[in-house]
Amino acid sequence: MKRFLPYLSFALLYALLAGILLVGYESRAADDKPAYKQPTNPEPQVSLVPLAPGGGEPIAQTSAEGRKLQEDPAAIEKGKALYSAMNCVGCHANGGGGMGPALMDNIWIYGGSIENIAASIREGRPxxxxxxxxxxxxxxxxxxxxxxxxxxxPVPGTASDTKQAK
Known part of the structure; x- marks a missing residue:
C-alpha cells in the first residue's frame, strides 16, 4: 500500500486540478453567450420618429392631402414622372429595389402609410x-x-395597375 501512496496522492491532485479547470471553463462558456434573447417576431420594428437631417424641425404632415392624392390617378402619374426625374430609379430601380429597398412589397422599414412615405422622401432616412x-x-x-x-x-386606372394586370 505504501508503494501506491505517491501515485494515489498524484491522482487526487490531478483530479482536483482538472475539476478547477472544468469549473473555470464552464463559467467562461457562460460568459460568451449573448445576454439578450432574440425576438421571436422576425418583422423589423418600425421607428416612426420625425427626422430632420441638417437640423431644423420636420415639416408637419397633412395626412388629408396625402390620402386624397393616393387615390388620384393623375397625381400618381405626376409622381411617377417626378420619381424618374429625381433619380429615385437609381437606388430603387422601378420599385424592385437595388441599392435602396424594394418598394413593391409590403415590407416597409419606416412604415408603409402615405404619411410615412412622404416623411421618408421629405426628411430622408439613415x-x-x-x-x-x-x-x-x-x-x-x-x-x-x-x-x-x-x-x-395598385390604384385602378393607373399605369402600375395595368402593368400588374398583364
Missing amino acids: NGMPSFRGFLPDEQVWEVAAFVRSLSV
Whole structure:
C-alpha cells in the first residue's frame, strides 16, 4: 500500500486540478453567450420618429392631402414622372429595389402609410435615403409618395395597375 501512496496522492491532485479547470471553463462558456434573447417576431420594428437631417424641425404632415392624392390617378402619374426625374430609379430601380429597398412589397422599414412615405422622401432616412426637403415642394412630395404607395397597392386606372394586370 505504501508503494501506491505517491501515485494515489498524484491522482487526487490531478483530479482536483482538472475539476478547477472544468469549473473555470464552464463559467467562461457562460460568459460568451449573448445576454439578450432574440425576438421571436422576425418583422423589423418600425421607428416612426420625425427626422430632420441638417437640423431644423420636420415639416408637419397633412395626412388629408396625402390620402386624397393616393387615390388620384393623375397625381400618381405626376409622381411617377417626378420619381424618374429625381433619380429615385437609381437606388430603387422601378420599385424592385437595388441599392435602396424594394418598394413593391409590403415590407416597409419606416412604415408603409402615405404619411410615412412622404416623411421618408421629405426628411430622408439613415443609411442612404437623402432628404428632398427644399428640392421638392410639398405637393410634389405627396405625388411621389402616392406613386411609391401605388407600387405595392395598385390604384385602378393607373399605369402600375395595368402593368400588374398583364
